[in-house]
Amino acid sequence: xxxxxxxxxxxxxxxxxxxxxxxxxxxxxxxxxxxxxxxxxxxxxxxxxxxxxxxxxxxxxxxxxxxxxxxxxxxxxxxxxxxxxxxxxxxxxxxxxxxxxxxxxxx
Amino acid sequence: xxxxxxxxxxxxxxxxxxxxxxxxxxxxxxxxxxxxxxxxxxxxxxxxxxxxxxxxxxxxxxxxxxxxxxxxxxxxxxxxxxxxxxxxxxxxxxxxxxxxxxxxxxx
Numbered sequence: 001x002x003x004x005x006x007x008x009x010x011x012x013x014x015x016x017x018x019x020x021x022x023x024x025x026x027x028x029x030x031x032x033x034x035x036x037x038x039x040x041x042x043x044x045x046x047x048x049x050x051x052x053x054x055x056x057x058x059x060x061x062x063x064x065x066x067x068x069x070x071x072x073x074x075x076x077x078x079x080x081x082x083x084x085x086x087x088x089x090x091x092x093x094x095x096x097x098x099x100x101x102x103x104x105x106x107x
Numbered sequence: 108x109x110x111x112x113x114x115x116x117x118x119x120x121x122x123x124x125x126x127x128x129x130x131x132x133x134x135x136x137x138x139x140x141x142x143x144x145x146x147x148x149x150x151x152x153x154x155x156x157x158x159x160x161x162x163x164x165x166x167x168x169x170x171x172x173x174x175x176x177x178x179x180x181x182x183x184x185x186x187x188x189x190x191x192x193x194x195x196x197x198x199x200x201x202x203x204x205x206x207x208x209x210x211x212x213x214x
Contacts, residue, residue, distance in 0.1 A: 103210030
């Protein structure tokens with residue numbers, strides 16, 4: 001199995017809810033993709049025992065992390081420490097693509 | 108403390124060796140930056156009990172992961188599972204900037 005991939009090869013969409021893909025998974029971390037079409041959202045949720053990071057690769061998202069809500073665009077890094085509620089909404093006009101790492105991986 | 112940052116605000120260089128920055132750290136994961144000027148390298152090493160991922164944000168790098176050596180450019184994701192030796196060399200003519208996540212964080 002190769003250790004190399006391009007995020008773009010994993011982009012997709014789902015008409016009903018945000019699209020998720022898994023790029024790599026180890027015992028300590030999962031690397032994936034969250035894709036949100038305009039108008040879609042990922043409801044607020046938390047991972048009680050995992051740290052998570054979003055890295056915006058395309059588009060913009062309105063992220064809420066705990067009490068903080070901000071729009072983030074390409075190159076921005078958004079941090080959801082374990083136990084902190086987080087969610088994202090795509091209020092833009094193009095697809096939002098964010099790489100995510102979750103450690104340890106969700107079970 | 109904000110949960111939002113732009114990777115570009117953490118880019119730097121070091122004439123003697125590759126430049127490292129830390130963006131976020133939790134108990135399960137660290138998010139950082141590796142910046143390599145042309146000609147610089149990060150010698151082969153492994154993290155015996157951490158998974159690591161590189162996400163190339165600028166430039167290109169020649170990555171070796173275990174037995175596999177490949178050049179990776181912007182948008183490529185390079186996976187070094189725990190225990191797998193890895194390193195990178197910048198054979199290009201511009202700075203290589205890679206976001207990295209290490210889980211759990213190095214001690």
